[in-house]
Amino acid sequence: MIERLISLSLRNRGVVLLLAAGLLVWGIFSIRASKIDAIPDLSENQVIVFTEWAGRGPQIIEDQVTYPLVTNLQGLAQVRAVRAASMFGMSFVYVIFNDNTDIYWARERVLERLNYAQRLLPAGLTPTLGPDGTGVGHVLWYTLHAPKLDLGEQRALQDWYVKFGLQTVPGVSEVASFGGFQPEYQVTVDPTKLTYYNVSLPQVLAAVRQNNNEAGGRKFEQGGTGYIIKTSGYIQDVATLENVPVLTRPGGVPLRLRDLGTVQMTGESRLGIFDHNGQGEAVGGIVVMRYGENADDVITRVKAKMTEVAKGLPAGVSFDIVYDRSGLIEESVANIKHTLLEEMAVVSLVVLVFLFHWRSALSILLQIPITIAASFILLNAFGISSNIMSLTGIALAIGVIVDNGIVMAENAYRNLALHQAAEEAAAGAPPGSSPGFSPAQTVPLSTPEPVHHD
Structure with missing residues (x-):
């Protein structure tokens, strides 16, 4: 299967190059669309x-x-x-x-x-x-x-x-709020006064609810003009709440909320505070x-x-x-980008120096951007963001990419050398023979020792 794939690729080099270019372009678009974060989201679903x-x-x-x-x-x-x-x-x-x-x-x-x-x-x-x-x-x-x-x-x-x-x-x-306190009206009733006036706490609560409300009326017309009647009974200040009637005593005298306790504007109970830089x-x-x-x-x-x-x-x-x-994200991504560029430059130099063949080096170096771009296609497909861990994995994989390219290039040269040697042997000339050098002139590298019989 692998031999067929290699043979097919060699016979259709233009198609292979076109597919590689398309994969590179697709990967570049995937890089731009990739979700960027500083740390991976490992929280539970x-x-x-x-x-x-x-x-x-x-x-x-x-x-x-x-x-x-x-x-x-x-x-x-x-x-x-x-x-x-x-x-x-x-x-x-x-x-x-x-x-x-x-x-x-x-x-x-x-x-x-x-x-x-x-x-x-x-x-x-x-x-x-x-x-x-x-x-x-x-x-x-x-x-x-x-x-x-x-x-x-x-x-x-x-x-x-x-x-x-x-x-x-x-x-x-x-957007979760923190710090400060939420203003509220606080009513502190006196149990002794509740007992004296024979008033229960639910009666006080019901009176506050009923007097902090708005009632709708109806619409009527007069002189060709329509009017809407409504009553607004929302509590606006402490004085209004103090004058809320709880019940009516004998003689028509109302028992107000201020007669049963105190009313003040305060904040709800807090379990902590938010301090900013000790200020x-x-x-x-x-x-x-x-x-x-x-x-x-x-x-x-x-x-x-x-x-x-x-x-x-x-x-x-x-x-x-x-x-x-965002500062941590930018620093993390910039650090990884700098590392990737350094690795690509060093690897390119090493490949050129050791192979000393620009076509082989070019075929190996072209694998780096194509593979990196293709990795972002898979990251987006699996919903993985571009963070410190994923980008570091890509940086570490550059060595594997280059090793694979070098091994394949060396294997290709080895197979070419073996094929050339087979063709020369089939033509009747020894591998590496010079003009005027015939097979009869060859000398064995070692001669067998004579066998002595007693």
Whole structure:
């Protein structure tokens, strides 16, 4: 089979050269389309299910939330393992699928099963899926430089403006906010006053909900003009919340929320802070890349979007990039490219010096760019990004490529020499004989010793 292939290639050299040129061009396009990242994505193919139940302990979360979800998600197709973690007020379930499973197909299967499993959970709980990103999807971190805004205002700016702007970038799965605190109204009721006025805590909660709402009216026309009636009852400040009536006492006197406790504007409880270079707390976000995207392209698009978003920020507010993987990507790829060029130059010099035959050296050296370009075709076909490990493997393979070319060239010369010797022997002339030198004049290199008989 191999002899036929070699013979066919020798008889159709033009076709072979055309195929090699086409493979080189295809490989160049594959290099341009290859996904670039600094490190390979070795994370598991998983879907995260998150459920929040505020105020409940880990044991209650485990028994009433985590256990029902785990037992129902174990029967999904192509699931390799299901892991879970229960903590105060939160439940995390990690559904690990096979490596060859499409991540979006897996998310659809999980959503289908959650529609049934939700009926087994306590009322009011809704499990949600985590972002379609991986453990190495944190490609960019940034903070807001806003010396004139407090931490609450910075967090509000991040959550209600910057975050929504950056989430529209193609390839971004999520923008997770960190730092600062989220402003909230805090009502602290006095148990003694609740007992004195015979008011329960559910009554207080219901009064706050009912008075923080908007009611719709109807439309009517008057004098050819249409009017829409509605009532706006959203709480705007602390004073409005303090005057919310809980119930009406005898005599028509309302019992207000301020009569049962205190109301203040504060931030939610925090478990930690984000300190930036020892200069104090900062507010920012983490850009999470979507599964299977090109990290270098996503970072470029995010930076371009930051320039647009910065135009709408208040005066004196700007972005401060804390972590940017594009620098590591560029340095890694540049280092590997430099190594490849050095190896190709050294190998070319060595081949030319030792073979000392430019046609043989050229046939060997042409294999290097063609093979490297063809390797990117396979990388794209298997969904492998151009990272430190894959590019280093290509660099190490150059020696094997050259060795193969040298062995084939030497074997070709050996076969040609044997064929030439056979043709000369068939013509009646010894190999390497000069004019006037006949076979009868040949002298054996060694003569047999005489045999003595006693």
